[in-house]
Amino acid sequence: MEAKEQQIDQTTIKTEPGTLAKPSAEQPWMEYVQPVLDTLAKVPDYIGDFFADNKKPLITIGLIIAGLVTVKVTLAVLGAIDDIPLLAPVLELVGLGYTAWFVYRYLLKEESRKELILEFEALKTQVFGNSSNS
Template structure:
């Protein structure tokens, strides 16, 4: 009987120790022992370690595969550009009279270019000189 009294007395002492005086007598939750972590804490630690290594791994990946990724990016950009251009041209073609006017403008420019540069040998030489000058500007002169 005396041992039961001591067990009850020690439990009462633990309960009194767990009372939080700042919260007006609310019993505080007991903290786990330092060696006994909660089971989900291990998973959180693994996730945090993985997420902290992601920027370094991405940097290594992009550093190693820079050229193929650039090529794929350029191909995707070209495909998107062609798609948008065709969509715009289709939309313009659906506007009444605008497609006909643009065709006339294109035919007029073609006629002017032909008469200006292609009919005479001297003007063809002038065109080739302009073309070669432009090519030297873009590719660099030798």
């Protein structure tokens, strides 16, 4: 990289691209500013090291916060739905109707209960895989 020369108030400063100017005798205040600039230049490295060292706890905290936000939004949506006139009673009727159908379809007769158990076992095998303990 080429060093550039800049003329500032009768003072020549030689700098390399991407570096900060060093304090000179003509700029006494730079001796106080330079440590601050050096520290600020290292901040991205400090932040990167912090995230690298604490990756798992930060992910856990992020997931907890995301879960809390999700619960809060879900409760707000349910509250908004509950405020719509006649919608809550209609949804209750749909729930009662589905419950009655489920009882009639799967719980009243022995053969339909066995079918439900087989479907549940198939779903359990799909989700958890075959277990050698059984």
